[in-house]
Amino acid sequence: MKNLLINMKKLGLLVVGMIFIVPACTNLDEELYSDLAAENFFTTDEENIAALGQAYSSMTHWGSHTNIWTANELSSDELVIPTRGGDWYDGGILLQLHQHEFQADNSIFNNAWNSAYGAINTVNRLIYQFSSIEGADAYEAELRAIRAFYYFHLLDMFGNVPLSTDFTDTETKPNSTRSEVYNFVKSELDTVIPLLSEKKDATTYGRINKWAALAIRMQLLLNAEVYTGTAQWAAAKADADAIINSGLYSLEAVYSDNFKEQNEGSSENIFVVPYDEVFANGFNWVAMTLHYASQNTFNLTFQPWNGYATVEEFYNSYVDPSANPGPQGDVIKGKGVATGTLDSRLSNFLVGSQGTDDSAGGEAGDDDGTGLNFTPYINEIYPDACRQCGARINKYGHVQGGREHMNHDFVLLRYADVLLSKAEAHFRTGDATGALGIVNQIRVRAGVTPFNSLTEDQLLAERGREMYVENDRRRSLIRFGKFNDAWWAKDASDAKYKLFPIPKDQLNANPKLTQNPGY
Numbered sequence: 001m002k003n004l005l006i007n008m009k010k011l012g013l014l015v016v017g018m019i020f021i022v023p024a025c026t027n028l029d030e031e032l033y034s035d036l037a038a039e040n041f042f043t044t045d046e047e048n049i050a051a052l053g054q055a056y057s058s059m060t061h062w063g064s065h066t067n068i069w070t071a072n073e074l075s076s077d078e079l080v081i082p083t084r085g086g087d088w089y090d091g092g093i094l095l096q097l098h099q100h101e102f103q104a105d106n107s108i109f110n111n112a113w114n115s116a117y118g119a120i121n122t123v124n125r126l127i128y129q130f131s132s133i134e135g136a137d138a139y140e141a142e143l144r145a146i147r148a149f150y151y152f153h154l155l156d157m158f159g160n161v162p163l164s165t166d167f168t169d170t171e172t173k174p175n176s177t178r179s180e181v182y183n184f185v186k187s188e189l190d191t192v193i194p195l196l197s198e199k200k201d202a203t204t205y206g207r208i209n210k211w212a213a214l215a216i217r218m219q220l221l222l223n224a225e226v227y228t229g230t231a232q233w234a235a236a237k238a239d240a241d242a243i244i245n246s247g248l249y250s251l252e253a254v255y256s257d258n259f260k261e262q263n264e265g266s267s268e269n270i271f272v273v274p275y276d277e278v279f280a281n282g283f284n285w286v287a288m289t290l291h292y293a294s295q296n297t298f299n300l301t302f303q304p305w306n307g308y309a310t311v312e313e314f315y316n317s318y319v320d321p322s323a324n325p326g327p328q329g330d331v332i333k334g335k336g337v338a339t340g341t342l343d344s345r346l347s348n349f350l351v352g353s354q355g356t357d358d359s360a361g362g363e364a365g366d367d368d369g370t371g372l373n374f375t376p377y378i379n380e381i382y383p384d385a386c387r388q389c390g391a392r393i394n395k396y397g398h399v400q401g402g403r404e405h406m407n408h409d410f411v412l413l414r415y416a417d418v419l420l421s422k423a424e425a426h427f428r429t430g431d432a433t434g435a436l437g438i439v440n441q442i443r444v445r446a447g448v449t450p451f452n453s454l455t456e457d458q459l460l461a462e463r464g465r466e467m468y469v470e471n472d473r474r475r476s477l478i479r480f481g482k483f484n485d486a487w488w489a490k491d492a493s494d495a496k497y498k499l500f501p502i503p504k505d506q507l508n509a510n511p512k513l514t515q516n517p518g519y
Contacts, residue, residue, distance in 0.1 A: 042129065048139055051126055055146050056206065058119035059273045061111075062471075063283030063410045065307075066093075068112040068153060069471055071500065074098055076473035077487040078314050078464070079393075081307045082378055082385030088307055095382060100484070100493035102501055104519055110503035112157060116150045120164065123147040128167035141195035145208040148188040149216050155181040155227060156475060159499040159516060174512040175502075182220070182227045189217040200248045205264060205274070206409070211246060212271035214239045215413040219475075222421050226479055226498075237425035240418045243270070249415040251445050256347040258414065259396045261407050271413035281405035289350075289393040293372045296356040302404045309390020310349060311488050314468075315376045317461055318343045324465065326448030332391075334377045344447045348468045350374055350394040358388060381489035395469050411470060416442060420463050427459055435459065442466055456480065494518065 042048050061067045073079045074097035081094045088094060093106045102109070123143045130136040130143070147165070154161045155178055162173035163184055176184075196210040197203075208216075220227075221236035243249060250267045252258050258266045264274070275283040290297075290304035312334075317323050319331045319340030331340035332351035354372040378389040396408040423438035432454050439462050440450035446465070451458060460480045464473060477483040478498050486492045496518030507513050 042133055042136075048130075048133075048136070051129070052139055052142065052207075055119065055123050055126060055143055056273075057280075058115070058122050060275070060280065060282035061115045062273050062412065063275060063285060063406070065284070065288050066108045066111050067115055068157070071097065071108050071112050071157065072471050072474045073469060075100065075102075075497075075500075076477055076483075077311055077490075078468060078473045079308055080311050080378070080381060080390070080489070082309065082380065082390065083382040084306065084385045084387050085383070087387075089383070098381065099490045100497045102497055102519070104501040104504040104507070104515065106501075106503075109500050110505050112500075113154075113503050113506055116154050117164075119150050120147050121167075123150075124165060124167040138195060138197070141192040142208055144188050144192045145196060145213045145216070148185045148192075148213075149208065151181055151185045151188075152216060152220055155185065156223065157500050158502060160502075160514075162510075162513070172510045172512050175514055179228045182224070185220055186217065189213055189220070193217070198246075206272055208271060211243050211248060212413055214243050215270050215418060218243070218418065218421055222424065223475060223479055231428065233425040233428045237422055240422035240425065243415070243418050244422070249418070251415060251419075251441065253445070255344050255446060256397070258411060259408060261397065261399055263409050263411075266411075268415040269409075269411050269413075270415060270418075272409040272411050274409045275406060277403045277405045277407050283406045283408065283410055284404050285393055285396060286398050286402055286406055287404050290398065291354070291358070291372055291374070291388065291392075293356050293358050294354060294398075297354045297372070298398050299401050300403075301401070306387060308393055309378060310376070310393070312376045312378055312390075313488055314464065315349060315351075315391045318346055318348075318465055323461060324448055325451075326446075332374075332376060335375045341448060343465065344445075345465055345468070347397075348393070348395050350392040350398070351376060378488075393469055414467075414470065416466050417470070417472070420466060424459060424463075427454065427456070 042051055062069055074081065074094060080098050081088050083089045083095065093108055096102055096106055097108065123146050127140055127143050130140050151161075151163070159178040160175040161181055163176045163181060164173050193210055193213045196208065196213055198210045200209065200211065218236050218239035221232040221239065224230060224232035224236075249270060252266055252268045257263065258268050263269065263272075273283075274280060285308075286300070287302065287304045289308040291306045292303050294300065295303045316333070319333055319338075321328065321341050324341045324343060326341040326343060328339055329342045330337050331342065331346070332338075333340055351374045354374065356372050357370050358372045373388055374392055375389055376391045379386050396406060419438050419441060423435040426432070426434035426438070436451060436454040439454060439459065442462060443450050460476060460482065463476055467473065467476075474483065483498060484493045484495055496516070499516045501519040502513055502515050507515060
């Protein structure tokens with residue numbers, strides 16, 4: 001099945017290289033439209049699919065550094081990239097995210113903006129080309145769903161963003177309000193969901209089918225109160241129920257199977273970005289998180305960068321029995337071994353001795369000694385964090401003999417999120433008992449003790465344990481009113497940081513844009 005997807009992606013990437021794509025901002029200056037007429041491009045189903053692949057190939061940024069995923073995760077209480085001597089200061093752009101000192105000239109925000117609008121501009125061009133093809137309604141619906149997916153992320157990150165939907169309109173656009181963008185995304189999804197394929201098979205793998213679009217709308221509705229001031233819990237629950245009642249998805253018996261190298265067989269993953277280390281690369285978490293000397297541990301073909309680590313308090317939410325009751329045993333905690341909860345989702349992390357010396361890069365002599373040993377404890381965020389400090393990301397595992405780019409397919413939408421979203425909708429509407437039963441399905445799969453009752457803090461913590469590094473934590477912290485709280489190496493922050501600043505480069509390129517309040 002994966003070979004079929006790789007071949008489709010290879011064809012899509014080949015085509016995308018031959019067609020001019022608008023690069024970044026919302027100024028849609030393009031070549032002559034007559035040259036882009038549909039009859040010059042799409043005459044067979046194979047060509048239609050290849051053209052559609054161009055929109056999906058725009059998604060390869062999801063598994064890479066300094067883009068949408070980085071902006072969302074490093075600004076939450078999950079992850080941090082501490083400055084380790086001369087490594088990883090990078091002009092302060094990474095510390096800004098963790099400490100909520102966002103600046104409009106931070107290149108990560110500009111990369112996120114460009115990735116989203118680059119995909120949107122590609123979709124707008126393809127819709128223009130497909131519009132004159134008879135019988136292309138299903139392709140257009142899928143393209144509109146992709147565009148809605150990216151506008152959802154734009155309204156979530158930046159709030160007041162320009163709406164551009166007409167490829168032939170080259171005028172720069174002013175900001176639309178967050179509510180206007182929300183209404184656009186919802187209207188688009190309402191329109192296209194009945195037109196999308198209901199299939200869950202190789203033909204829809206890595207594409208937005210009806211169930212993926214329902215999951216996107218569910219996430220939109222779950223956060224409606226943040227975006228518009230009006231909650232939509234019942235509507236979010238209805239979309240969750242539609243996915244559940246389809247019978248097409250279920251929890252995998254083993255949590256980590258959703259993220260293993262050959263994870264295309266997961267019964268739980270609803271929408272993924274298919275990656276391949278040769279033909280569709282860009283997923284390089286193995287480089288982003290592992291220590292230089294991890295090259296020896298995993299016999300890697302390259303030397304990793306020793307960057308991303310887990311905030312200790314977040315890691316402790318798994319092993320602390322007062323927060324996460326369950327079977328007890330030896331776990332890594334602080335700087336060594338302690339008794340703690342044995343949650344199967346500890347597979348998310350790499351901790352403890354790594355069976356090699358800390359000698360693959362940098363100076364010898366860390367405060368943890370010369371043997372490479374990952375500790376949840378991090379001594380400081382700046383300027384001299386120890387090189388071995390911090391539990392490393394192991395969500396997708398690290399394979400022996402691996403390359404810098406991974407073969408795992410990156411999970412964007414997952415059935416466990418559907419269940420947790422339904423649970424939250426129950427909880428928010430006064431049905432804590434209904435929420436409890438659903439949350440305990442997740443806990444039983446993780447091998448920990450079911451809760452007897454459920455508080456709001458427990459609901460947020462369970463979502464955190466389950467959805468670690470799945471581009472969810474920032475959004476959930478905002479929805480639960482915790483995003484501006486103090487956490488490790490971060491003081492309580494201003495409410496303005498619930499939105500990222502409009503990037504300075506975009507303000508310079510488009511004088512019709514206005515900056516978000518407070519920046």
